[in-house]
Amino acid sequence: MKIAIENLxxxxxxxxxxxxxxxxxxxxxxxxxxxxxxxxxxxxxxxxAGIYKPTAGTIRFGERIINTxxxxxxxxxxxxxxxxxxxxxxxxxxxxxxLKLKGVSRQDQHKHVxxxxxxxxxxxxxxxxxxxxxxxxxxxxxxxxxxxxxxxVLLFDEPLSNLxxxxxxxxxxxxxxxxxxxxxxxxxxxxxxxxxxxxxxRIAVISKGKLQAFDAPEDLYDRPKTLFIAEFIGNPPMNxxxxxxxxxxxxxxxxxxxxxxxxxxxxxxxxxxxxxxVGIRPEDITLVESDGVxxxxxxxxxxxxxxxxxxxxxxxSFLILADPELHIKAGDNVSLRFNTEExxxxxPQTEKSLLWN
Amino acid sequence: MTTAAIPQPDAQSSDELFNFRTISxxxxxxxxxxxxxxxxxxxxxxxxxxxxxxxxVEENVTTVLGDALISLLxxxxxxxxxxxxxxxxxxxxxxxxxxxxxxxxxxxxxxxxVESVLKLGAFQPRQSLQITLSQxxxxxxxxxxxxxxxADQAGILPGDVITAIRRDPITLDTLQKTIATSQVDDPLRFxxxxxxxxxLITARVGEGTSVQTSALVNNYVIALIAACFAIxxxxxxxxxxxxxxxLAPLIIGYLWLLIATFxxxxxxxLPLDAQDNVGGLTLANWRFLVDPLGKGQSVWTITLNTLIVxxxxxxxxxxxxxxxxxxxxxxxxxxxxxxLSFTLILHGxxxxxxxxxxxxxxNFLGKIPIIGDIFGYNTLGGIALVMVAFELPxxxxxxxxxxxxxxxxxxxxxxxxxxxxxxxxxxIILPQIRPGILALGIFAFISGWNAYLIPQTFSIGTxxxxxxxxxxxxxxxxxxxxxxxxxxVGIFQLxxxxxxxxxxxxxxxxxxxxxxxxxS
Numbered sequence: 001m002k003i004a005i006e007n008l009x010x011x012x013x014x015x016x017x018x019x020x021x022x023x024x025x026x027x028x029x030x031x032x033x034x035x036x037x038x039x040x041x042x043x044x045x046x047x048x049a050g051i052y053k054p055t056a057g058t059i060r061f062g063e064r065i066i067n068t069x070x071x072x073x074x075x076x077x078x079x080x081x082x083x084x085x086x087x088x089x090x091x092x093x094x095x096x097x098x099l100k101l102k103g104v105s106r107q108d109q110h111k112h113v114x115x116x117x118x119x120x121x122x123x124x125x126x127x128x129x130x131x132x133x134x135x136x137x138x139x140x141x142x143x144x145x146x147x148x149x150x151x152x153v154l155l156f157d158e159p160l161s162n163l164x165x166x167x168x169x170x171x172x173x174x175x176x177x178x179x180x181x182x183x184x185x186x187x188x189x190x191x192x193x194x195x196x197x198x199x200x201x202r203i204a205v206i207s208k209g210k211l212q213a214f215d216a217p218e219d220l221y222d223r224p225k226t227l228f229i230a231e232f233i234g235n236p237p238m239n240x241x242x243x244x245x246x247x248x249x250x251x252x253x254x255x256x257x258x259x260x261x262x263x264x265x266x267x268x269x270x271x272x273x274x275x276x277x278v279g280i281r282p283e284d285i286t287l288v289e290s291d292g293v294x295x296x297x298x299x300x301x302x303x304x305x306x307x308x309x310x311x312x313x314x315x316x317s318f319l320i321l322a323d324p325e326l327h328i329k330a331g332d333n334v335s336l337r338f339n340t341e342e343x344x345x346x347x348p349q350t351e352k353s354l355l356w357n
Numbered sequence: 358m359t360t361a362a363i364p365q366p367d368a369q370s371s372d373e374l375f376n377f378r379t380i381s382x383x384x385x386x387x388x389x390x391x392x393x394x395x396x397x398x399x400x401x402x403x404x405x406x407x408x409x410x411x412x413x414v415e416e417n418v419t420t421v422l423g424d425a426l427i428s429l430l431x432x433x434x435x436x437x438x439x440x441x442x443x444x445x446x447x448x449x450x451x452x453x454x455x456x457x458x459x460x461x462x463x464x465x466x467x468x469x470x471v472e473s474v475l476k477l478g479a480f481q482p483r484q485s486l487q488i489t490l491s492q493x494x495x496x497x498x499x500x501x502x503x504x505x506x507x508a509d510q511a512g513i514l515p516g517d518v519i520t521a522i523r524r525d526p527i528t529l530d531t532l533q534k535t536i537a538t539s540q541v542d543d544p545l546r547f548x549x550x551x552x553x554x555x556x557l558i559t560a561r562v563g564e565g566t567s568v569q570t571s572a573l574v575n576n577y578v579i580a581l582i583a584a585c586f587a588i589x590x591x592x593x594x595x596x597x598x599x600x601x602x603x604l605a606p607l608i609i610g611y612l613w614l615l616i617a618t619f620x621x622x623x624x625x626x627l628p629l630d631a632q633d634n635v636g637g638l639t640l641a642n643w644r645f646l647v648d649p650l651g652k653g654q655s656v657w658t659i660t661l662n663t664l665i666v667x668x669x670x671x672x673x674x675x676x677x678x679x680x681x682x683x684x685x686x687x688x689x690x691x692x693x694x695x696x697l698s699f700t701l702i703l704h705g706x707x708x709x710x711x712x713x714x715x716x717x718x719x720n721f722l723g724k725i726p727i728i729g730d731i732f733g734y735n736t737l738g739g740i741a742l743v744m745v746a747f748e749l750p751x752x753x754x755x756x757x758x759x760x761x762x763x764x765x766x767x768x769x770x771x772x773x774x775x776x777x778x779x780x781x782x783x784x785i786i787l788p789q790i791r792p793g794i795l796a797l798g799i800f801a802f803i804s805g806w807n808a809y810l811i812p813q814t815f816s817i818g819t820x821x822x823x824x825x826x827x828x829x830x831x832x833x834x835x836x837x838x839x840x841x842x843x844x845x846v847g848i849f850q851l852x853x854x855x856x857x858x859x860x861x862x863x864x865x866x867x868x869x870x871x872x873x874x875x876x877s
Contacts, residue, residue, distance in 0.1 A: 101775035
């Protein structure tokens, strides 16, 4: 099922929940809505589900405008952060509830529920009540309930936020694999960029009710179109610095305080002289034995697999990643090499990328 | 090395029986208790009592309570001494006993000093003739007379023999009792034998200021016993004792109610028969269960009436309140906030003020065919309808609170699963607040069962009377009230309420807990 959202606006009184948001979701695509809390991603999802009616704009499932269609007539399945299981019903009754409402015969209910429960690996829990299940099991039941009526669209509202880290990792893979196999168009709301980056075919980054970008994960990461996306995507976050671009065509340099970076020649077409914001990801700054730019280590944060260093060059601070084996301590001087091929440049006024528009 | 670092309290003084710290702690506790109780008594008698009296309200609760506090104060203080001593020396009983005794003694001196200043307890002035008496065969012999005292002023001389007060013969015992119970300045007319002649002498009772040494000794013994007793009395029982003491009026009240229903008359908690002898147990008060009483009503018809009112009320309140509560909790509509505030105001509205207008409404309803026969004036339906109206504000607010506690996600999930809003309400949301519905139902039932004002006002005659109205008939304005009969009917009415409370208090507590969270 193709979903088209056109100029969607949802207002709560004078407050904008979603503001003029448009995006097209292809049939069978897995789309993540990514954004900070309260950015309007859940509002968009609930409008797609039919819980909220749009203030303006249209939502189409296929060619059909479904703005005023009741949730029960949209043939969707939804998984909530709180699981939203019905505590007074057994697991079987929970999963069978959508079928019961559809008027499916008792026999077929049994058959379908059994099938879904087997897929989800909860076949032996059918007689239990939700209160007797662990968080992960409850989430499987919720997923089973969403899948049992074979929906055209699957909606996920931060389904993994209440699980512990290890379980989240395995459920992530399971959901992705399930969606791949069933080919159901899915929208996945999350504030966790790792979830979005690993699971989604495309990510819609939403901030303050507006769509900031709608792109494949690698595009968002490697070719951020705005400063916001560059800041938001990636952990540890990208380093930013205000730079003065100077030099001739073909040999442009960016001056950041005392630090001079030579820009690759491929940027010559797009970049003009003057002020720009330079962005560089921590993994694009490497430690070298010698011959690099010298910086002073301000803070060392051990992350386990690597250490995160806050290195100061003049007044400018850069986050870089280092091998813990090097035993770098705060106060040490280190020598750095910048991989300028991956440098990002943004217009300080419009905050748009100078490279990818 | 590590064990040496652990501080060992009382390490050096472990062998001493006489430990100053223990004593001072015991004394401090006693002092605090004494001061607190004393302050309380002062507040009651010096502040509260004049305040209430200034409002022209006659009461003696404050004075009685104050007196009780003052007389019990020393005992409580000594008990605190002992209890604290035990706590200060938990494993050394003898030291605790010694500390308690010493602290109690010091406290006793202090309390006695205060009593002597305030003229309380043993120092309280009491009615006296300032005279020394002894019992002889002829009567009461006056052995000595205090110069300038009451007897001296009246002209009683040593050697006189008092034989009677007026014409009532006396003994030493009855004389002392008479003196003690009379007021100061009351005249007592003695018949006195002086040198073989009978004389009539009137003496006015005066105030003796002599200290009662026996009371002082008694008090000291009490102090020592109380302090020792507290040492052996488990501290954890204190709470229960205090609770039981404060509950005593309630317990005694219910006990009286129960005893009264099975006796002809009662004196206090004692059942009496017609000759004032203990006994006279009877089932006569329960005859109303079998024989129609008064104006030929069977109690069972009235019970049925009450049951109908209570059940109609329960059903209606649950139905309307749950739906209204849901709408107010979940839907946004014009006037929602105003409606909520108005229901709250209605909840606080005294029913009495609306009685006349409700009468007109019911009277009007009564003229409508069919509906009037069910909900009109002087019908059970009408009574139930009015009661429901008064119960609804509370019910709606309670239900709204319970619905507020159910997560939105559950309802959304039901809608997405394919339910209509109505079905989601019945099948998904309502089961979540079942404890609340049960609680409200019990609440409504009890208030319907116990209702008095509305049934009394809107039912005349006997067909629509409820138990409370029935009960009221026993308290006549002209004939003397048979309170034992009232008690029996009262207990009869109480039984279902008690049963409900016993079996459903778990749910009733929900009302005060204020809703449940969406579980899981």
